[in-house]
Amino acid sequence: MSAPLSVPLTDDTADAPVHRSRPALSPSRASDFKQCPLKYRLRAIDRVPEPPSRAAVRGTVVHAVLEDLFGLPAAERQPARAAELVPGAWERVRAERDGVDELVAEGGPQALFDEVRTLVASYYELEDPRRFEPHALEERVEV
Template identity: 40%
Template sequence: MSTPLPRPLALSPSRANDYQQCPLLYRFRAIDRLPEDKTEAQVKGTLVHAVLEEMHGWRRDERTYPAAVKRIRPAWEKMCAEDATCADPIADEMELFVAARELIRGYFFMENPAGFDSAEQEMYVNAVLPNGVPVRGFIDRVDVAPTGQVRVVDYKTGKKPAPRYSATAQFQMRFYALVYWRLTGVLPNQLRLMYLKVMDSLFLAPSREELEYFERDLGDLWDKILADGASGTFRPTTSKLCGWCPFQALCPAFGGHPPAYPGWPGSAAD
């Protein structure tokens, strides 16, 4: 019986950010797929996303703040049933529920979901761009107006970064705008990042030319990843972010030793 081939890799906003931050971090996550402990922030974000996704599937008159809050506990129970490790970083369930409730309150402060119907929630995208870059990921929400205008929405449950640190968030939104455009032929009119904690948004209006330049940048980035993948040379890049890296003990920059390079998986990279 033959061994199934590893899943081909594809570029996502998170993995692109990993490589730009530190090529070795990319290798550990995308190629070695080293296990990582979940964080409280990640679990909380997943919980809030699940509630908002479910709510947008209801009838308009059902989309109220109290009704959404009532779905926090059932959504949490479903998450834990599917993956028991979700509970590992949570010291106090009630604190988690209160924090999720406040984030959902922030959402309702920013938007009235009873006033429109979204076209897609948690839209899975998996494609190859015209320049050969394989891409993969989930778009939180896509809204299509009666006039045909398209809005791509992403929920953020953490802090809103200062403008000089917003490049990562803007990269993610341009990434999904590009992928949506290449998949559907429709250029999104607006990109909106909703920072639920502070009840504030970041808006972008991408042009065709901007996304074409961005696509070329993705091609250059993918070429660098492919070159490292062929040689097995993913060099560490040190920065202030190293203090939060879960793989610091394996990093040569800190006296560690990475596992043996397993080779490039599949035929294409996440």
């Protein structure tokens, strides 16, 4: 995994250039920019803290399930096995992030599990994770 590139910027008040990392452009951030350039700036450049949302927590749990799924041998990456991974992924997200319990209070964790299972099942409509071995789970790409 490569480190983010630093771009030297000139600063009139200092003798040495200032190094800042370029903001990453994920699909979510690209969507923010298309929706509202100011929203992109606040999130990606200024990095104004945002309270977590239920949708963000759900997405984080889906991501954790998919990471766990690709940790299994290809033959074990069955849809039913992916559904079984949801509670464990949820427990890890709960342990890593404060305040997520309050976001899923309405409907309880079971409602969240059902939503996550539906989203993970839809992944199988896009591609079959049993048919390939991933090169990496996370990799930085720069263009």
